[in-house]
Amino acid sequence: MKTIVTTAYRPNGKTDRMAAQAAEDLSIPFVLRKKRSIEKIHAEECADVLVAAKERLEFYPLGKTEPFFFHPNSAAFRTKRPIEEDPLVAVSKLEAGDVFFDCTLGMASDAIVAAYRVGSEGKVIGCESHPVLAYVIEQGLGRYEEMPHLHEAMKRIEVASKNSVELLKSLPDDSVDVVYMDPMFTEEITEASNFTPLRGTADEGQLSGEWVKEAVRAARKSVVLKAHFRSADFEKYGFARRVRPNTKFHYGLIDCRTP
Ligand SMILES: C[S@@+](CC[C@H](N)C(=O)[O-])C[C@H]1O[C@@H](n2cnc3c(N)ncnc32)[C@H](O)[C@@H]1O
Numbered sequence: 580m581k582t583i584v585t586t587a588y589r590p591n592g593k594t595d596r597m598a599a600q601a602a603e604d605l606s607i608p609f610v611l612r613k614k615r616s617i618e619k620i621h622a623e624e625c626a627d628v629l630v631a632a633k634e635r636l637e638f639y640p641l642g643k644t645e646p647f648f649f650h651p652n653s654a655a656f657r658t659k660r661p662i663e664e665d666p667l668v669a670v671s672k673l674e675a676g677d678v679f680f681d682c683t684l685g686m687a688s689d690a691i692v693a694a695y696r697v698g699s700e701g702k703v704i705g706c707e708s709h710p711v712l713a714y715v716i717e718q719g720l721g722r723y724e725e726m727p728h729l730h731e732a733m734k735r736i737e738v739a740s741k742n743s744v745e746l747l748k749s750l751p752d753d754s755v756d757v758v759y760m761d762p763m764f765t766e767e768i769t770e771a772s773n774f775t776p777l778r779g780t781a782d783e784g785q786l787s788g789e790w791v792k793e794a795v796r797a798a799r800k801s802v803v804l805k806a807h808f809r810s811a812d813f814e815k816y817g818f819a820r821r822v823r824p825n826t827k828f829h830y831g832l833i834d835c836r837t838p
Pocket residue numbers: 682683684685686687688689690706707708709712741742743744761762763764781782783784
């Protein structure tokens with residue numbers, strides 16, 4: 580799908596500069612806003628619309644009126660609790676100084692929790708195959724000014740605008756500690772609204788044998804899958820399921836240190 584970038588409804592110098600920068604960075608056309616609604620721009624340009632709004636980038640896929648934008652979401656409250664008890668940290672056995680490879684960056688909530696856990700000695704690589712989502716998140720991670728306790732962690736995340744299977748293939752054996760996968764659920768979870776604007780836009784590709792094989796090869800410690808509790812992928816690809824009572828998703832673990 581074609582994407583164009585425009586400014587806020589009432590542009591100023593800052594939104595003009597942000598829009599021009601995004602057009603250059605993503606090699607997409609800049610289109611004047613001319614006080615048009617998003618629906619009107621969608622209709623006239625037949626394209627997804629990236630908006631350089633006052634404080635952030637907002638992405639409106641064609642036909643959607645709710646924007647996608649960066650926000651720490653669940654990372655905001657997860658990092659206020661004892662971090663070693665966070666379900667992802669506990670399942671993956673992620674420690675300070677580790678390298679965490681997030682195959683499915685999305686809104687980066689899990690990557691922020693991981694970056695908070697690994698600390699300044701560690702590293703987080705977040706892979707996102709949709710180039711506009713990757714850009715919105717990368718810019719947001721660098722610019723977000725609220726929640727000072729997360730600033731360092733957010734800036735620690737290296738965003739890779741790539742397909743993670745291809746990037747994993749380029750990694751040497753045992754080169755990261757934890758590989759994490761959280762593909763789009765095939766069953767919609769009604770109460771999870773963060774991704775609502777991205778249904779039909781984000782990469783909805785599902786796990787494959789090749790993806791898991793490359794993850795196991797690259798990971799020293801563990802490969803972790805998050806999936807809907809009804810997903811058969813845990814058993815299909817050899818993940819030990821960690822049941823989380825009363826939640827719609829489970830984690831699965833492949834322990835790479837087990838001989
Ligand atoms: C369910 S979301 C991940 C949510 C994320 N864990 C978070 O904390 O916000 C899945 C994201 O992964 C991306 N994605 C799916 N398959 C991918 C792949 N093979 N490589 C890179 N990104 C992928 C999708 O575009 C989508 O943005």
